[in-house]
Amino acid sequence: MNKPKMICPDCGAEMNHHAMKIDYSVEDPALIDPVFGGVVQEAHTCPKCGRSDLRQAE
């Protein structure tokens, strides 16, 4: 099941998911994806105002 779209905290528009990045700095083993060796983060950008944010992927 797809996660709901991120909503821009600045303008309320639906953000666009355009990139993935692995965060290797997290030390909590419960959060680490064993396939990637870190926490997979999604990068989202707002088409209305250009704001970018990260959130943890499922």
Added chain:
Amino acid sequence: MNNRPLFIPVILGTVRKGRASENIAKFVFEHVQKREGVETDLIDIRELNFPGDDAGEQIKDTRFSAACARADGLVLVVPEYNHGYPGMLKHVLDSNLKEYIHKAVGICGVSAGGFGGTRVIESLLPVMRELGLVTIFWDANFSGAQKLFDDAGNMNDRATHEKRLDKFLGELIWMSKVLRYGRENVSI
């Protein structure tokens, strides 16, 4: 397509006293300012507030992070020191991540010798990639940096540098537009 102007700041990537890159950064900044539909700023890393006892996203400078978050592309003006990039520039760049992802970057190499900072540009490429930035095809190269400007601040061989910079900025602006469209509209 979003009609907000592009924002492409110029980052002067050295804090050294007597830096020859300062005049070059001003020259580049002046030319970015002339581009229609582009807003810019000249960011001097000497003026930022970065402590030396920690690193990474723990030491964000509010002004620098806000400029990178707003940016669609970056111009780095970087001197070559002992065939590498200035450590302070790396320290500054490492303070952001989400602010850079899928944004364009063009690098202006500066050197005292005759190779126009080619080695510093090459050494920066893997850093740019890991930060999520997308490098353009063109570089801008400034050789003989200490003698490139006369005492009055006039650039020698200005027409040649302007012609090269025009190509560099043309591609950087194109890449900035394309990546903005991708970030905002094309899903992974």
